[in-house]
Amino acid sequence: MRADAQALKGHLDTLLLACLENGPRHGYAVKDALRQRGGERFDLPTGTIYPALRRLEAAGLIRGTWTGQDGRRRRVYELTAAGRRRLAGDRASWADFAAAVTAMLEPTT
């Protein structure tokens, strides 16, 4: 099953934070991580990741710096301490929510 951009809207921030959890990445690598870790389920125009990263940066959840590599300038993002706290909170909330929904959807006998 593929989740479209509309369905992802409420969760995109958490997914992007999760993509940065294991170290800094530039926008294109974040897009690749989202695709690979999501098992190709997330279907959103990848150009919309860049504004979302800028918004997370403005909120102090990630930090972006320009780097030069292979003769090409890229903006690399990493989680801030606030971003790590937010990711941990979102992860716990999601686990509770998913457990509750799973319990509700169990077939009753």
Add this chain to the structure above:
Amino acid sequence: MTAPLIESYTASLRRRLPATLAEEAAAGLQETYERHLADGSTQDAAARDAIAEFGQAPLVISEFTRQAPGRRAARLLLATGPAAGSCWAAALITSRAWTWPVPGAARLAFGTILLLTVLALLAAATSHSSYRRTRLSVLACPVILALDATTITAVAAFAPAPTWPLAAALTVSLARIAFTTRTMRRLTAS
């Protein structure tokens, strides 16, 4: 060599977005294009597939605009308007401000500037596809500071006696000055 479709797309980003945002998005599109080229596509096919994957330029520009710091700031500043306006209305009515010796031209100028500022903030807050329009909030911030400072100065100069509603309105204005100053610093740094 880059395909004309990619060049035209990145030119559109550069025309409509601040340089650093356009540069970052263009680099992402270029990498997507190069990935398709490496997979064996022709230049034109790689460009078409890269744009289909990345999203059309108006969509990406609209997302940058929707999430622009200036748009968010304008919404927050507009949200403070009703609270500050109500406090000042109550304070000025209870203090019979229409009897203060403030020149009519000064009242008119104040009202006109206030109205223009609100319109500028509304334009920034409702922008969907023009990033430039969201930057109007950068211009509005110093004007809001000046309006609040003018109001406080006018009260200090002309109010016959301090009252509780005036004290409450002054507190709201001072809080808004602090908030607007912080917002302006963030906007000019972004």
